[in-house]
Amino acid sequence: MPRIKVEVDGVTYEDDVEPRLLLVHYLRDRLGKVGTPVGCDTTNCGACTVLMDGMSVKSCSVLAVQADTHDITTIEGLRINGALHPMQEAFHSEHGLQCGYCTPGMIMASIDLLRENPDPSDEEIREGLEGNLCRCTGYQNIVRAVRSAAHEMSHSEVTSHD
Amino acid sequence: MTEVGTARKRSEDARLITGNTQWTDNIQLPGMLYVAFLRSPYAHARIVNVDTSAALDRPGVVAVFSGADLAGEQGGLPCAWVVTPDMVLPDHPPIAVTEVRYSGEPVACVVARDRYAAADALEAIDVDYEPLPPVLDMQAALAEGADLVHSDKGTNKSYTWVFANGDLDAAFLDAAVVIEREYVQQRLIPSAMEPRSVVCQPFGDQMTVWSSTQIPHILRVMLASVTGVPEQNLRVIAPDVGGGFGSKLQVYGEEVITLILARKLGKPVKWTESRSEGNQTVHHGRDQIQRLRLAADADGRIRGLNVDLLADMGAYLMLVTPGIPLLGAFMFPAIYKMDAYSFTCTGVFTTKMPTDAYRGAGRPEATFAIERLMDELAHELDLDPIEVRRRNWIKHDEFPYETVCGLTYDSGNYEAATEKALQLFEYDKLRAEQADRRERHDTVQLGIGVSTFTEMCGLAPSRVLGSLFYGAGGWEHSAVRMLPTGKVEVLTGSSAHGQGHETAWAQIASDALGVPFEDVRVLHGDTAISHKGLDTYGSRSLVVGGVALVGACVKVVDKARVVAAHLLEADASDLTFENGRFSVRGVPEQGMSIQEIAGATFAAHNLPDGIEPSLDSEATFDPENFSFPHGTHLCAAEVDTETGFVKIRKYVAVDDIGKVVNPLIVEGQVHGGLAQGISQALYEEAVYDVDGNLQTTTLADYLVPSASDLPTFTTDRTETPATTNPLGVKGVGEAGTIASTPAVVNAIVDALRPFGVSDVRMPCTPERVWRALQEGVAQ
Numbered sequence: 001m002p003r004i005k006v007e008v009d010g011v012t013y014e015d016d017v018e019p020r021l022l023l024v025h026y027l028r029d030r031l032g033k034v035g036t037p038v039g040c041d042t043t044n045c046g047a048c049t050v051l052m053d054g055m056s057v058k059s060c061s062v063l064a065v066q067a068d069t070h071d072i073t074t075i076e077g078l079r080i081n082g083a084l085h086p087m088q089e090a091f092h093s094e095h096g097l098q099c100g101y102c103t104p105g106m107i108m109a110s111i112d113l114l115r116e117n118p119d120p121s122d123e124e125i126r127e128g129l130e131g132n133l134c135r136c137t138g139y140q141n142i143v144r145a146v147r148s149a150a151h152e153m154s155h156s157e158v159t160s161h162d
Numbered sequence: 163m164t165e166v167g168t169a170r171k172r173s174e175d176a177r178l179i180t181g182n183t184q185w186t187d188n189i190q191l192p193g194m195l196y197v198a199f200l201r202s203p204y205a206h207a208r209i210v211n212v213d214t215s216a217a218l219d220r221p222g223v224v225a226v227f228s229g230a231d232l233a234g235e236q237g238g239l240p241c242a243w244v245v246t247p248d249m250v251l252p253d254h255p256p257i258a259v260t261e262v263r264y265s266g267e268p269v270a271c272v273v274a275r276d277r278y279a280a281a282d283a284l285e286a287i288d289v290d291y292e293p294l295p296p297v298l299d300m301q302a303a304l305a306e307g308a309d310l311v312h313s314d315k316g317t318n319k320s321y322t323w324v325f326a327n328g329d330l331d332a333a334f335l336d337a338a339v340v341i342e343r344e345y346v347q348q349r350l351i352p353s354a355m356e357p358r359s360v361v362c363q364p365f366g367d368q369m370t371v372w373s374s375t376q377i378p379h380i381l382r383v384m385l386a387s388v389t390g391v392p393e394q395n396l397r398v399i400a401p402d403v404g405g406g407f408g409s410k411l412q413v414y415g416e417e418v419i420t421l422i423l424a425r426k427l428g429k430p431v432k433w434t435e436s437r438s439e440g441n442q443t444v445h446h447g448r449d450q451i452q453r454l455r456l457a458a459d460a461d462g463r464i465r466g467l468n469v470d471l472l473a474d475m476g477a478y479l480m481l482v483t484p485g486i487p488l489l490g491a492f493m494f495p496a497i498y499k500m501d502a503y504s505f506t507c508t509g510v511f512t513t514k515m516p517t518d519a520y521r522g523a524g525r526p527e528a529t530f531a532i533e534r535l536m537d538e539l540a541h542e543l544d545l546d547p548i549e550v551r552r553r554n555w556i557k558h559d560e561f562p563y564e565t566v567c568g569l570t571y572d573s574g575n576y577e578a579a580t581e582k583a584l585q586l587f588e589y590d591k592l593r594a595e596q597a598d599r600r601e602r603h604d605t606v607q608l609g610i611g612v613s614t615f616t617e618m619c620g621l622a623p624s625r626v627l628g629s630l631f632y633g634a635g636g637w638e639h640s641a642v643r644m645l646p647t648g649k650v651e652v653l654t655g656s657s658a659h660g661q662g663h664e665t666a667w668a669q670i671a672s673d674a675l676g677v678p679f680e681d682v683r684v685l686h687g688d689t690a691i692s693h694k695g696l697d698t699y700g701s702r703s704l705v706v707g708g709v710a711l712v713g714a715c716v717k718v719v720d721k722a723r724v725v726a727a728h729l730l731e732a733d734a735s736d737l738t739f740e741n742g743r744f745s746v747r748g749v750p751e752q753g754m755s756i757q758e759i760a761g762a763t764f765a766a767h768n769l770p771d772g773i774e775p776s777l778d779s780e781a782t783f784d785p786e787n788f789s790f791p792h793g794t795h796l797c798a799a800e801v802d803t804e805t806g807f808v809k810i811r812k813y814v815a816v817d818d819i820g821k822v823v824n825p826l827i828v829e830g831q832v833h834g835g836l837a838q839g840i841s842q843a844l845y846e847e848a849v850y851d852v853d854g855n856l857q858t859t860t861l862a863d864y865l866v867p868s869a870s871d872l873p874t875f876t877t878d879r880t881e882t883p884a885t886t887n888p889l890g891v892k893g894v895g896e897a898g899t900i901a902s903t904p905a906v907v908n909a910i911v912d913a914l915r916p917f918g919v920s921d922v923r924m925p926c927t928p929e930r931v932w933r934a935l936q937e938g939v940a941q
C-alpha cells in the first residue's frame with residue numbers, strides 16, 4: 001500500500017492507503033473529517049468540494065494518493081483564529097442554506113470562485129457554481145451570500161492593507 | 163415580545179456552515195459492519211437461484227444473505243393507506259425472494275468490515291434469473307390479457323377510487339364550451355442531496371436506529387411491527403437530515419434489513435446508498451395520466467369538471483403510494499366555483515420503482531391540470547387568462563366557502579394576491595412587449611403564464627384521515643420543559659430536515675413564554691427525547707406542530723400563574739402576565755418572571771398545597787380543518803422559436819400563507835419550492851428504457867438544476883390569516899412547487915399560441931418545444 005503524507009486543516013497525517021481510496025473517503029472514514037459529505041458517485045454534485053493547495057477540487061474525484069504532499073482545507077479548517085470565514089458568515093446571514101448538505105461544498109467552491117474573480121456579477125456567480133447542486137434553496141440566497149461575502153472580503157482586504 | 167414575525171437568522175446554521183454536523187453516514191461505532199445490496203438488473207424476472215458462497219469467501223466479508231435466507235424474519239414492507247376495501251395490496255418483501263419486479267430491487271446483501279469490501283463482494287454473488295416481460299405502460303397494463311406484474315393477483319389494477327358531487331351530465335349538457343385535454347405528469351426523482359443512510363446499534367435487547375428519515379416516529383412504529391422488535395426496545399433517531407421532499411417519508415427495505423442484520427450479528431451495522439442506487443430505489447414521484455373535461459358557459463363561468471386519472475403505483479404499494487393521487491382529488495376545483503365535479507383515479511401496477519410522496523404529493527398534479535385548463539378556456543373564449551380566473555374564483559367576502567369537493571376554505575383573498583402579483587410583474591407592459599414581438603415575428607417569442615393556486619395543507623384532521631381509510635391520525639405533539647435555571651427545552655414531534663424548526667419553534671416559545679429567544683433549545687428527531695409525534699411532511703409542521711407548541715406553552719403559563727400567585731401572595735386572577743413576567747395588577751413592581759418561577763418550582767420549598775413541583779407541560783393538537791394557502795404566480799418565458807430553448811425572463815410569486823413566524827425561512831421555502839416546480843416543467847424526468855431499466859441513474863442524466871439553470875425570483879406575500887388555528891398560519895413548504903409548474907408551461911404555450919401550439923409535454927426540453935412548434939405550424 002502506498003504511503004501518503006497530507007496536511008489537512010493544518011495537521012499533517014501520514015498513512016498507508018489503498019491506491020483506489022478516494023480522498024473523500026480518506027477524509028471521512030480514516031481521518032474522521034466528516035464535515036465534508038458525499039452526494040453522488042459521478043462527480044456531479046459538488047457536496048464533497050475541498051481546497052487542495054487553495055484551489056477547489058471535488059474530493060470524490062481525487063484519489064487519496066493524489067493528495068500526497070498536498071495541503072487540503074475542508075470546511076472544518078476554515079475558521080481563522082476561531083472566527084468564521086466571511087463566506088460562512090454570509091451563508092448564515094443571507095439564509096444560503098436549508099438542510100445544509102450542499103453547504104460545505106458550496107462554501108468551498110464559492111471561496112475558490114472569489115479567488116478567481118473577487119467581484120463577480122450574479123450571472124458569474126451562478127455560472128461559477130454550476131458544479132455544485134443544491135436541492136433546497138433554489139440558489140437565490142446562495143448567490144446573495146456569495147455577493148455579500150465578496151463585498152465583505154474586498155472591504156476587509158482594503159482595511160487590512162491600510 | 164415580538165419574536166414571531168421577525169427574520170431571525172437560523173440557529174441550526176452554526177453547525178451546518180462549519181461541518182460540525184451529524185449526518186447518519188458520519189456515525190462510526192466500534193466494530194461497525196457495512197452493508198451493500200445486490201440489486202436486480204431486470205425489471206421483471208423470476209429468481210431461480212442465488213448462490214452466495216463465493217461472496218462469503220471474499221476478504222473482509224462477514225455474512226451474505228439472499229432474500230430466501232431472510233424470508234422467515236424480514237417481514238413485509240407496510241402500506242398505511244388502503245384507499246378502497248378491495249384495493250389489491252401485494253406482498254412486498256424487503257429483499258426479493260422469488261421474483262423481482264423493478265430494476266434495482268434488492269436480491270441479496272453483503273455485510274463486511276468496510277464499505278469497499280462489501281461493494282466488492284457483490285460481484286461474487288451468482289443469481290440465476292428467468293426474465294419475465296416488463297410492464298411499463300399504464301394503459302397497456304390495463305388491457306385484457308396484459309402481462310402481469312403480480313401474476314397471483316390476476317390484474318394490474320390496484321384500485322379505482324371515485325368521488326363525485328353535483329350533476330355532471332347537466333353541467334355538460336348544452337355547455338357553450340367543452341374543453342377536453344390529456345396531460346401527463348412525468349415521473350420524477352425527488353433527489354434530496356443527502357443519500358439515504360441507516361445505522362443500527364444493538365445494545366442488549368435494545369436497538370437504536372439512526373436513519374436519514376423525515377419520519378422517526380412513524381418509522382419506529384413500523385419497524386417494530388415489521389421486525390417484531392418491541393416498540394419500547396426500539397429508539398429511532400433522525401440526526402441531521404439532508405433534505406427529504408417526501409422521499410424520506412417512507413419505510414424502506416434497507417432500513418428493515420439493517421435492523422435485522424444488526425440484531426442477527428449483534429454488531430452495529432451501517433448502510434449508505436450511492437446516488438445511482440438511490441435514483442433507482444428511492445421512491446419516485448408524480449407519474450399520472452390525466453384525462454380532463456371542463457364545461458363552461460360562454461362568459462367563461464365553469465359549470466363542471468370531470469377528472470379521470472391513471473396513476474402509476476410502480477411495482478408495489480409503499481407507505482402512502484395509493485393515497486398520493488387522493489391528496490389531489492380535492493384540489494382540482496382549486497379556487498374556482500362550479501356546480502359539478504367528478505374524480506376517478508385508477509392505480510396501476512408497473513414494473514418500475516414504486517411512486518409515493520414528492521413535494522406537493524397529488525396537489526401539484528391537480529393544480530397543473532386545472533391551471534392549464536383555465537388558460538385553455540381563456541384562449542377558447544379569447545379572454546385574458548386573469549379575467550377568466552376572476553370570473554370563477556371565490557371572492558374574498560364569500561369565505562368561509564364550501565367547495566364542490568365538500569372542503570371548507572376558511573379564508574383567502576385571491577383578488578389581493580393577484581393584484582399585487584400583476585403590479586410586481588408589470589403585466590400590461592409585458593403583454594405589450596409580447597404583442598410587439600408577435601407583430602415583428604421575432605424569433606424569440608414572449609409568453610406569459612398564470613397560476614392562481616391553492617392547496618390543502620396542515621395534514622391533517624384525524625377524523626378526515628379516518629374517513630379516507632388512512633392508517634393513522636394527523637395530530638402533532640409538543641412539550642415544554644422549564645429547567646431549573648429558567649432556560650427552556652422545547653420538544654416537538656415534527657422532524658425537521660432543513661425547514662428551520664430549531665429557530666422558528668424557539669421564536670414561538672419565546673413569545674408565548676416571554677423568555678429570550680436564546681434561552682430556548684428545540685429538540686426533535688429522536689423518539690427517546692421528543693417521544694411522541696407524527697413527523698414532517700405535507701406542510702404540516704407549523705400548522706399542526708407549531709400550534710401544539712402554543713398549547714404546551716399556555717399550560718406552562720397556567721401552571722406558573724398558580725405558583726406566582728402563591729409566592730406573590732396575590733389572587734391568581736389579579737395577576738397579569740406580560741413579557742414573561744407575572745405582576746399584581748396595579749402594582750407592577752410587585753412581580754416575578756416565569757424563569758424565576760421555574761427556579762422556585764424546582765426548589766419546591768414553597769409551593770401551594772397540592773401543586774406538583776413542575777411547570778413542564780405537553781399538548782397534542784389535532785386540527786379541525788386543513789389550511790388553505792394560496793397565491794398568484796406569474797411567469798414570463800422567452801422561447802426561441804429556432805432552437806426551442808426556453809429562458810425564464812421573470813418570475814413573480816405572491817403567496818398568502820397567513821401569518822408568518824420567520825419571513826427569512828418563508829422566503830427560502832418559496833425559493834426552493836419554485837426551483838423544484840420549475841424544474842418539473844423544464845428539466846426533470848425519470849426515464850425507463852423499453853426493457854424497464856432506469857436510464858436516469860445519475861445526476862448527469864437526471865437533471866437537477868444548477869444555479870445557472872434557474873432565474874432570480876421576485877417573491878412577496880399577502881397576509882390573510884387562517885381562522886382555524888391560534889397562530890393564523892397556513893404552511894409554506896409546498897406552495898412554490900405546486901404553483902410554479904403550470905405557470906411555466908402556461909408561459910411556454912402562451913408564447914407559441916400563434917404557431918398553433920396548445921400543449922408541450924413536460925419536461926419542456928428544447929427538443930420537445932421545437933417539435934411542438936413544427937407540429938403546430940404543420941397543422
Ligand code: FES
Nearest residue numbers: 039040043046060
Ligand atoms: S460527491 Fe463529489 S461531486 Fe458529488
Ligand code: FES
Nearest residue numbers: 098102134135136
Ligand atoms: S441546503 Fe439542502 S441541498 Fe443545499
